[in-house]
Amino acid sequence: MTTATLFLLLLLCMLTGMPIALALGIASVSTILLFSNDSLASIALKIFESTSSHYTLLAIPFFILSSVFLSTGGVAKRLINFAVAGVGHVRGGLAMASVVACMLFAAVSGSSPATVAAIGSIVIAGMVRSGYSQSFAAGVIANAGTLGILIPPSIVMLVYAAATEVSATRMFMAGLIPGLLMGGILLVAIYLFARKRRYPSQPFPGWRILVKTGLIAAGGLFLIVLVLGVIYGGIASPTEAAAVAAIYAFLIAVIGYRDMGPLRDTPWHYQGESVVRAVCRNFWQITWAIPRSFFDREVNNVVMDAAKVSLMLLFIIANAMLFAHVLTTERIPHAIAETIVSMGLPPWAFLLVVNLLLLAAGNFMEPSAIVLIMAPILFPIATQLGIDPIHLGIIMVVNMEIGMLTPPVGLNLFVTAGITQQSIGWVIKAALPWLGLLLIFLGLVTYIPAISLFLPDLLN
Amino acid sequence: MIRHYLAIVEAAIIRLLLVGMTLLVFLEVILRFVFNTGWLWMEEVTLYLGAWFVLFGVSYGLKVGAHIGVDALVRLFPSGVRRWISVFAVLGCLFYCGVLLYGSWIYLGKLKLIGLTMEDVPLPKWQGMSILFGGFVLLALRLMSLLWMLFSRQVDGFELLDEAEESLALAQEETKSTPKESPEVRMSSDVSPIGSKL
Amino acid sequence: PIEIKFSHVVAENTPKGKMAIRFKKLIEQRLPGKVKVSVFPNAQLFNDDKVLEAIILGDVQLAAPSLSKLETYTKKFQVFDLPFLFDDMQAVERFQQSEEGQKLLTSLESKGLTGLGYLHNGMKQLSANEPLYDPADAKGKKFRVMASDVLAAQFQVVNANPVKKPFSEVFTLLQTKAIDGQENTWSNIYSKKFFEVQSHITETDHGVLDYIVVTSKEFWAGLPSDIRPVVEKSLQEAITFGNQVALQKDEQDKQAIIASKKSTVIELTSSQRQQWKQAMAPVWKEFQDEIGADLIEAAQKANQIN
Ligand code: NA
Ligand code: NA
Numbered sequence: 001m002t003t004a005t006l007f008l009l010l011l012l013c014m015l016t017g018m019p020i021a022l023a024l025g026i027a028s029v030s031t032i033l034l035f036s037n038d039s040l041a042s043i044a045l046k047i048f049e050s051t052s053s054h055y056t057l058l059a060i061p062f063f064i065l066s067s068v069f070l071s072t073g074g075v076a077k078r079l080i081n082f083a084v085a086g087v088g089h090v091r092g093g094l095a096m097a098s099v100v101a102c103m104l105f106a107a108v109s110g111s112s113p114a115t116v117a118a119i120g121s122i123v124i125a126g127m128v129r130s131g132y133s134q135s136f137a138a139g140v141i142a143n144a145g146t147l148g149i150l151i152p153p154s155i156v157m158l159v160y161a162a163a164t165e166v167s168a169t170r171m172f173m174a175g176l177i178p179g180l181l182m183g184g185i186l187l188v189a190i191y192l193f194a195r196k197r198r199y200p201s202q203p204f205p206g207w208r209i210l211v212k213t214g215l216i217a218a219g220g221l222f223l224i225v226l227v228l229g230v231i232y233g234g235i236a237s238p239t240e241a242a243a244v245a246a247i248y249a250f251l252i253a254v255i256g257y258r259d260m261g262p263l264r265d266t267p268w269h270y271q272g273e274s275v276v277r278a279v280c281r282n283f284w285q286i287t288w289a290i291p292r293s294f295f296d297r298e299v300n301n302v303v304m305d306a307a308k309v310s311l312m313l314l315f316i317i318a319n320a321m322l323f324a325h326v327l328t329t330e331r332i333p334h335a336i337a338e339t340i341v342s343m344g345l346p347p348w349a350f351l352l353v354v355n356l357l358l359l360a361a362g363n364f365m366e367p368s369a370i371v372l373i374m375a376p377i378l379f380p381i382a383t384q385l386g387i388d389p390i391h392l393g394i395i396m397v398v399n400m401e402i403g404m405l406t407p408p409v410g411l412n413l414f415v416t417a418g419i420t421q422q423s424i425g426w427v428i429k430a431a432l433p434w435l436g437l438l439l440i441f442l443g444l445v446t447y448i449p450a451i452s453l454f455l456p457d458l459l460n
Numbered sequence: 461m462i463r464h465y466l467a468i469v470e471a472a473i474i475r476l477l478l479v480g481m482t483l484l485v486f487l488e489v490i491l492r493f494v495f496n497t498g499w500l501w502m503e504e505v506t507l508y509l510g511a512w513f514v515l516f517g518v519s520y521g522l523k524v525g526a527h528i529g530v531d532a533l534v535r536l537f538p539s540g541v542r543r544w545i546s547v548f549a550v551l552g553c554l555f556y557c558g559v560l561l562y563g564s565w566i567y568l569g570k571l572k573l574i575g576l577t578m579e580d581v582p583l584p585k586w587q588g589m590s591i592l593f594g595g596f597v598l599l600a601l602r603l604m605s606l607l608w609m610l611f612s613r614q615v616d617g618f619e620l621l622d623e624a625e626e627s628l629a630l631a632q633e634e635t636k637s638t639p640k641e642s643p644e645v646r647m648s649s650d651v652s653p654i655g656s657k658l
Numbered sequence: 659p660i661e662i663k664f665s666h667v668v669a670e671n672t673p674k675g676k677m678a679i680r681f682k683k684l685i686e687q688r689l690p691g692k693v694k695v696s697v698f699p700n701a702q703l704f705n706d707d708k709v710l711e712a713i714i715l716g717d718v719q720l721a722a723p724s725l726s727k728l729e730t731y732t733k734k735f736q737v738f739d740l741p742f743l744f745d746d747m748q749a750v751e752r753f754q755q756s757e758e759g760q761k762l763l764t765s766l767e768s769k770g771l772t773g774l775g776y777l778h779n780g781m782k783q784l785s786a787n788e789p790l791y792d793p794a795d796a797k798g799k800k801f802r803v804m805a806s807d808v809l810a811a812q813f814q815v816v817n818a819n820p821v822k823k824p825f826s827e828v829f830t831l832l833q834t835k836a837i838d839g840q841e842n843t844w845s846n847i848y849s850k851k852f853f854e855v856q857s858h859i860t861e862t863d864h865g866v867l868d869y870i871v872v873t874s875k876e877f878w879a880g881l882p883s884d885i886r887p888v889v890e891k892s893l894q895e896a897i898t899f900g901n902q903v904a905l906q907k908d909e910q911d912k913q914a915i916i917a918s919k920k921s922t923v924i925e926l927t928s929s930q931r932q933q934w935k936q937a938m939a940p941v942w943k944e945f946q947d948e949i950g951a952d953l954i955e956a957a958q959k960a961n962q963i964n
Contacts, residue, residue, distance in 0.1 A: 016549035017534040017618050019527030021518075026556045033559070037661070040563035041570065042717040047560065048567075048592050049708045052511035055503070055824040061513070062482055158829055161851055164669075169854045169920075234835035236489045237827045243485035294479075303475045308526035310478065311517035315527070318514065328702045407530075417528050425532045492836070496798060496819060500810055503822045570714060574769045579730060579805045580822075 002035045002330050010323070014408060020424070021312070024319035024408070028326045036329060043322065050321035055239060057317060060113055060415075061310035062242030066223070067121035067419070068306040069249035074259035075220040079122055082217035084130055085210045088202040092194025094130050095140050096187050098123040102144035103151060103183045104224070112404050113313070113411040116145030118227075118245070121419040122220075132199055134420065135430035142416040142427065143434035144186055146401035149367060151179035156367045156400055160393045164379045170456040174390045175397065178451055182441050189437055219252045254293055255286055261299045262292040309418035316414055333361060333370075337377040347385040351395065351446050354378060358396060362403020363410075370403070371396055387449075394452040398442050405431050405438070470520055477513040481506055501580035508578075508588055515595030519602040529618060543616040550607045557600040564592040659694045660885070664720040665709050667701040672849065673907055674722055674777060674869060675699050677900025681720075684892035692885060713874045714770045722777050722869040726806040731769045733948040734762060737957055739808035740945065741864050741938040745961045747781060747905065750866045753960035758953060763870070772878045774871045774893055778901045779843045780908040781863040785856040785921070786839030787832075792930055793937035799838040802828050809841070811941045812865075816934075825850075832856060843867045845904070848911035853921040860924045861912075862934060871897060 009030055013023035032038050069075070087093030102119050120141040127137035149156040152172030161171045193199075214221070226248055230241045254261035258268075263285060269278045293299045327333055340353050361370045375396065382392045404412040407428055417427045445451055484506050491498045521527050534542050571586040578588050609615045662685070664678050675697075682695040704712050706727050712718040728735040737743070744750045753759045754776040763773030784790055786799060796818040803809040803820040810820040821837055831837040833855040840852060846867070847853050871893065881889060916923050926934070942954060 013549070013552060014530050015533045016545050016552075017529050017531030018549040018553060019522070019529045019618065021527060022553045022556060023529070025560075026552050029556050029559045038717050039566070039715050040559055041567040041715045042563070042712060044560055044563035044567045044592055045704075045708055045711055045715065045717075048511060048564075048589055049705065051514045052507045052589075053705060053707065053824075055507060055827060058481065058485070058506070058510055061478060061510075062485070065478065065482060158851075167851065167854060169851075230489075231830075231834055235493045236836055237823075237830045237834075239827060240485055240489045243482050244489055246482050247486045300471075300475060303479060304471060307474050307478045307513070307517060308521060308524060311474070311514050311521050312526045312528060314510075314514045315518050315521070325703070328698065331696070414528060423532075424528050424530055492800065492819075492821065496800070498800075498819065498821055500820065500822045503824065504805075567711075567715065571711070574714065576711075576730060576769075 002031060003332050005034060006031045006323075006326060006330075006332075010408065019312075020408060020414075021316040021319045024316070024323045028319070028322045031326050031330070036326075038329060046322050046325050047318055050318035051314065054317075057314065059239040059242040060117060060313055061306065062239070062246045063117040064121075064310050064313075064418070065303065065306040066242070066246040066249035067118055068302050068309075069246070069253045070122055070220060070223070072253070072260060072302045072305070074257055075217075075223075075249070075253055078213070078217040078257070079126070079220040082210075082213040082221070083123075083126060084202060085205050085213045088130060089204040091201045092190045092199055093201065094123070094127055095132060095137070095190045095194065095199075098127065098137075098141060099144045099183060099186050099190065101224075102141065103147055103179070112146045112148035112401065113415045115148035116141060116412050116415040117419065118242075120145065120416060124420055130202075134422075135426070136193075136197075138416050138420050138422070138427060139430040139432070139434045140186070140190060142405060142412045142431045143438065144183070145412050145415075146404050146438070147179055147182060149404075150175050150182065150394075150397055150401060152176060154397065156371055156397055157393065159367075159371045160375055160396060164375050164389055164393070166389045166393060170390055171393055173455045174394050174452045177455055178394055178398065178441075178445055181444075181451065182438075185437055185441060186434070189434075219256045223248055223252070250293075250299075254299060255289060260302070262289045262296050264298070313411070313414055313418060317411070333374060334377065337374060341377065341381050347387055348447070350381065350385055351387070354392075354395065355399060355442060355446060358399035359402060359406075362399055363406045363408065367397075367400035367403060370400065388453055390456055391449045391452045395442075395446050398438075398445050402435065402438050402442065405435050474513065474517045474520055477509055477516065481509040481513060484509065504578060504580045508581075511589075512591045515591045516598070518595055519598035522599065522602045522606070525618075527618075531617060534617060539616045543610055543613070546615075546617045547607065547610050549618070550603055550610065554600060554603050554607070557596050557603060560596045561593065561600065564596065568593060659692055660881070662693060662695045662719040662889075663698065663703070663717070664695060665698045665701075665703040665712070665718045666722050667706050667709075668699065669849070670697075670699045672845070673779070673900050673904035676903050677722075677777060677896050678720075680899050681893055681896035684895060685889065688888050688892060689885060693889065710771065710872065713872060716874060716877065719877050720774075720871065720873050722871045724779070724804070725776075725866075725868050725870055726804055726809070728766065728870060729806055729808075731771065732765050734765055734950060734953060736806070736808045736945055737762075737949045737953050738866055738868065739806050739812075740942055740949075740954065740957075741812045742935040743942070743954070743957050744781075744866055746863065747778060747866075747908075748963075749961045750778070750781075750868065751901075752963075753957045754868075756956060756960060758956040762953075766872070767875050770875050771872050772875045774873055774878075774890070775897045777869040777871055777897055778904040779867045779869060780845060780904060782841045782843055782865040782867050783847065783859050784839060784841050784862050784864065785847060785852060785859040787835055787857050788838070789858045789922070789924055790839070790860045791924065791926070792933045796839075800836075802831070802837050802840040808941060808945055809865075811944055812938055815940050816937050828852075829855065841865070844908050844912040844915065848915055853915045853918065856921055858922050858924060859915065861926060862931065864934060864938070 006027055010023055010027035013026050014020060029043060032043060083094055083097050087097045090096070098119065101123060102115055124134065124137040124141055128134045148154070152175045154172070154175060157171045157175060161167065223245060227241050227245050230236045230244050231238055236244060253259065254263065258264055258266060266285060268282060336357060340357060345353060358370065358374065361374065378392065379389055383389060404410055407413060407424065413424060413427050413431065417424050420427070484502055488498060488502045534545050537545065568586040568589060571589070572584065576585040577583065578585050581588065664681065666674055666678060668674050670679065678697045682697055685693050685695045703718060706723040709718055709721040709723060710727065713721055725735050725738045744753065766773055788795070790796055793816040796816045798817065800819045800821045801813050802823055803813065805822060813820040823831060823837070828840065829851060832840065832852060839856065842852065847859065853859065915921060946954060
């Protein structure tokens, strides 16, 4: 009864066209009022908790800020020119390069939406410019972005490791082959798709052009080096690296390339200007430009764009957490999981049901919340049935990846909608064909344990 | 005129919160890595800035059409029906605001009564969290203004992204093979129709 | 029936998780149909910061946050964070059961909370990516601390830098060596996987990390007089059971960490431990006024077996 009300209300509210965040909120609040003894104050408490105590989520606004500076400031344009020069002659080459970029980025960030935010806003624009359809580009990126929680390190895996006491290192190792495999599947699919659709391939422009575009794009390319370096060099966590990336993106767009902001149309070097004079002038102008940026119309517009997308996402997440809170207090996931457990299934059927359950849960809840609730319930049964806990963990993570792409709570969908300025329906349609691939991949991972267990077993 | 300045101030506060949060985390990294030091209050302030950013910004997001929703179904209805559906939807949202306003009033009142302070910032906790109430006041005001606009037939929905228009553009794009305008350009220029009226 | 929601932030197989389940079982045996206990592990309902507020609001009836979470409620709880105050867990136990220790439980009543008992986790150890033998080894290193002024001061007096970071970030920061070390109990170092990313753990036993079982004053006072004693007795039994499990687990996890060979465990000689103790002694003075000299003295007394 409670469950039915909750989901029915959510569906009804969403179909009126109201903001998704509010639909989640209304469904949760009404369910609490109707069926629970929880106080209204506790709802307020939960909303504040959801907006104020998830440090890792701050990576989202930071990466969005950095990507808005990159894409508006013409940095993205230069990066894309370089990428086109490099891989544009391969059919589907740019899309493939984007997937590789997602995999690289996924390797450093523990978060899928952050991966989409960071890579997506640059490469989707680039692919469209090179003649791909926007829906193809968006679909590829929304999917490749889910690798963020599969390729280690991963926040979700850490949560799983903590909930089940398996080794985090083993978990991370187990994610590597599946991550690479999924990336590989995407690459092959893109190649076949690009051939079938006859996506254009430019002639190779020659090494000279390649190097030249590369040098011009160096300021933007350095961002990837910076983020990776900052994390692996032991300087900062992924969330902090996101803030560093935002500051760098501002500097490169406003001070470096000067496509926007207070130094627009002020070249680094005027014709006939002496070097000493240019250095002094630039020193003075740059120092002065930084405070001026706070009042610069163009810079402010860019920051506002990032703010709009970020607060929309964070407010959805806050209400999704409230929704999950209602599910939890009403013990809905527990009840379903316990039913499954009591059915006494053989391992293969158990895994099938687990997948169905997790896929359903992934539609409505956040990955970490699902793992925290489900892992402790499923883990002992899996152990009894002889299923390796690490294997179960990877299955859960892949399910969570799919959950990122399914409405109503699919973070990658929202981020993609935010950066492409398209509707949710449009993004769902764009991501759908690729979701099929993920499902096949889930089947592989579920029934071939070696994919997950080969590496951790090898190193033990 | 006053409204105009309020809108400017509102936008500036939102930007400041986002930039402040980013600068604070950046500064923390610099302090820790370069100067091998740090201030303990930074984490708490960052997190509170994050909460202020979201809760203060939500109503502004409604004004500029930043929130995403699924409006594929309501668009199948004629404008009049759509308006009525939207009226009910806005009433639902106002109900949500009401619950949260009531809830946060009690919650913050209790925190004030007990006299809790924040962890590292010497401020009463209820003051640090006051945006919980304030944010939903703002959201309720915006919703009421939207309700008025629905009644006076200025709009007939939440005016989120126009799905039909987008798919039309998509269809054109699929047939044309020439590169089209990249979405990054649209990103900085969009202000939905509702934004200019609210 | 009366519903008791027990919300905690750790897994069900931890001492605290087992204690909660034991309490639920005892209540269901003794008060069938009258009291219903629902346990929510893994911060499913609220995190440790918010759970106390949820108790005050009446949405959660029982929780067991770590003692340092109470420091924003009353500074007296800082006593448990003072470095090298207790020699071992037996001393901690003696202090908690003493008159002063029990008085602390009721000191929260003005804030609407009632402490019902102490639940052990264990003594804290120092881990780092380099061996720590004496206080000088900690100099210039960055240590993650939980939200507590005392814990921050404890690292500042040995010229180390306390860094405050939420748990979700700590593992990565330790792994990439952006932070050099942290302090925790054996069982937390084991369950949170810190031993996999820290090369050395020094067995300092320099502080205690225990929990307090709290309820709402209003809820507790409102329990019918035939029910409250049964709940209280069951809770005490569950706590005793949980504490036994904690002691075993502490040793068990320490051995598991040693056996894993992923981290080297350093045992201190008594003179080395004395050096640490002396180096951190100024922290006591610093917080003496806030905590109360008599409370510190009472805690120290617990080190002597009488
Ligand atoms: Na990752
Ligand atoms: Na989903």
